[in-house]
Amino acid sequence: AQKITQTQPGMFVQEKEAVTLDCTYDTSDPSYGLFWYKQPSSGEMIFLIYQGSYDQQNATEGRYSLNFQKARKSANLVISASQLGDSAMYFCAMREGLGGGFKTIFGAGTRLFVKA
Amino acid sequence: SQTIHQWPATLVQPVGSPLSLECTVEGTSNPNLYWYRQAAGRGLQLLFYSVGIGQISSEVPQNLSASRPQDRQFILSSKKLLLSDSGFYLCAWSSGREKETQYFGPGTRLLVL
Numbered sequence: 419a420q421k422i423t424q425t426q427p428g429m430f431v432q433e434k435e436a437v438t439l440d441c442t443y444d445t446s447d448p449s450y451g452l453f454w455y456k457q458p459s460s461g462e463m464i465f466l467i468y469q470g471s472y473d474q475q476n477a478t479e480g481r482y483s484l485n486f487q488k489a490r491k492s493a494n495l496v497i498s499a500s501q502l503g504d505s506a507m508y509f510c511a512m513r514e515g516l517g518g519g520f521k522t523i524f525g526a527g528t529r530l531f532v533k534a
Numbered sequence: 535s536q537t538i539h540q541w542p543a544t545l546v547q548p549v550g551s552p553l554s555l556e557c558t559v560e561g562t563s564n565p566n567l568y569w570y571r572q573a574a575g576r577g578l579q580l581l582f583y584s585v586g587i588g589q590i591s592s593e594v595p596q597n598l599s600a601s602r603p604q605d606r607q608f609i610l611s612s613k614k615l616l617l618s619d620s621g622f623y624l625c626a627w628s629s630g631r632e633k634e635t636q637y638f639g640p641g642t643r644l645l646v647l
Contacts, residue, residue, distance in 0.1 A: 424577075453635055453636075461622055461624075461640070461641045461643070462638065462640055462641070463578075463624065463626075463638035465635040465636075465637070468635060509577060509578065511578075521580060521583065521593075522568075522580070522636060523580065524570075524577045524578040524579075525577055526576060526577040527576070527577050
């Protein structure tokens with residue numbers, strides 16, 4: 419069965435520093451996609467970054483990068499140069515199957531607090 | 535461009551009352567549609583998903599149901615609400631293509647008293 423684990427309920431980071439949010443996953447399907455979402459206090463879910471299981475390079479999107487370690491089944495999100503606006507809940511998610519897959523499961527989330 | 539709408543934004547309902555939450559998508563056709571529930575401070579729980587009109591898959595047994603009467607309309611219903619139905623309900627759509635994320639609506643905050 420699919421499983422996503424985020425072991426950090428809350429994280430603090432100083433403004434302008436980098437922070438890593440942990441995510442491990444478990445699946446028996448060799449084809450899968452990993453996603454990270456940001457949820458500010460308004461409740462909207464904002465897509466940040468995607469990593470496919472066959473992608474050779476770690477995904478990057480601006481200040482976001484995904485540290486993908488396939489053998490360890492981890493997909494940690496790295497946020498560089500943290501900003502106050504980065505304070506939010508962050509969810510790691512996985513979808514089995516690279517195309518036409520329907521079910522995405524989410525981790526419990528990590529609340530990030532950025533300190534001025 | 536595609537947009538997704540949900541209403542109402544906030545709802546307070548008594549225990550035992552019915553529920554109807556609506557979600558519509560614009561700017562795309564034949565989307566995959568999803569209903570999620572998020573309890574306070576928790577992750578998202580997939581409730582239902584649909585790959586086409588009239589096709590509904592349920593992920594967890596509960597007193598909720600979903601319907602898809604039109605291609606871009608997804609409705610979440612209940613005949614009798616329970617206290618445990620309180621939460622934040624999110625509708626989402628996706629194209630099903632590789633690397634395609636799900637796009638979420640603004641959500642409905644439901645409080646059952």
